[in-house]
Amino acid sequence: MNITVIGAGSWGTAISGVAAARADRVCVWSFDEDSTKGINERHVNPLYLSDYTLPGNVSASSSYEEALRGADGIIVVVPSPFLRATIKGAAPYILHDVPVLCLTKGIEEGSGKLMSEVVAEEIGNPGRVAALSGPNHAEEICKGSLSAAVIAAEDHDVAEFFRSLLISPEFRIYVTSDMIGIETCAAVKNVIAIVCGVAAGAGYGDNTLALIMTRGLAEISRIVHARGGDPMTCMGLAGMGDLVATCTSPHSRNRSFGVAFAHGESLEDYQRRTHMVVEGAAAARSTAQLARSLGVDAPITFALESSLYQGVELEEALRTLLDRIPTEEFYGLDL
Structure with missing residues (x-):
């Protein structure tokens, strides 16, 4: 199973490590050359969580096409002010039926849209978009500290796909259908x-x-x-x-x-x-x-x-x- 993580900040780095435990390959898309180089050469993101060593099956690319090639699932973790522009750039390389999990937290200025709504608007097929939230600091997730989150999706199968990918004894994941509730919170x-x-x-x-x-x-x-x-x-x-x-x-x-x-x-x-x-x-x-x-x-x-x-x-x-x-x-x- 191939997973693409769009975003190489603290949370993107941490969730890449979590996904790598069950995925065969995780590719992180990053616009920053230093992050890409550090992850590929030393399995370390020098800009975020620089004391955390990523698993060996995590790589990085600054190319949407390369990062998204063959993806079975996509996790989006970019700051909310840049989400729409980033997903618009990635959209041509995202297949219509690939499930997408949004970890970005925010409300779009002007439109009032939630982050999953922004993603769905740019890539289509909104039923395959889910959202994850919870009390999760990346600094603790990457160390395996006991944590929990909730995944919301209209389609239960989409929620279960990402739950199965990310769940572990240290990372407990619950499921709900209330996307509006968890994203607004x-x-x-x-x-x-x-x-x-x-x-x-x-x-x-x-x-x-x-x-x-x-x-x-x-x-x-x-x-x-x-x-x-x-x-x-x-x-x-x-x-x-x-x-x-x-x-x-x-x-x-x-x-x-x-x-x-x-x-x-x-x-x-x-x-x-x-x-x-x-x-x-x-x-x-x-x-x-x-x-x-x-x-x-x-x-x-x-x-x-x-x-x-x-x-x-x-x-x-x-x-x-x-x-x-x-x-x-x-x-x-x-x-």
Whole structure:
């Protein structure tokens, strides 16, 4: 079985190693020559997880045609701002019936589409597209640390294909049909994680972080419900599980950026310094757009959007949140 992984960042590198345990061959597509050379010559990605040695059956290519030749399954792991352009370039080399698993987390700005919807729009045959999410830091996955995820797909056979490929005693995988739920959770929790980082960087304590996380979960639930997903998904691995991990872990680039932002570092400087895309920063704007279009109250998202993109001072954005008068805890769900 041949598997292609599109994207050679931290998560792409880690999932390549996981897939290699069951696949005969894994080829990683990367636009970066250093990553391609490092993986092919030393089985190491010098830019991401550089202390992790990939299995011998993992190779890399910067050519879509070469990377996708003979693929029995495709895993997409590129930053959300670049997903559509990347898949558009790969689409001519993706056969119509090959199953595709999307690991990218985000909501497309302007269209409000989830990442699996973007992929399906570019390659056709949407029934063969699945999505995976959960509390999974690449730094721990590549070390074999006990982790879990959930795969969602309209077609159960597609979900089972990728579940069988990736499951192991160390990587537990559950299956659901709620693609809207798990992908919305995956995108919006990154926004909440940045705000948790901002609060931590500004000196707020554990009580405040717990407040942001739980009210953030309620915010995510309202958006999931309005989008047509199941709010119960927010209680699972893709919701609460991923929210806890992303809001509290030092591995989380979203939380780390929030801390840096509170200390005065700009988004551009942070991404330049870390060579990583802060998914939650892009999601703050696209989620705010989606929430407004759905008529959903999303105060945490709106506060971050105003601070990142509308010139509102960070302290003023936080004060706007604190000045809100509490109402019913679970409003906006109509369940």
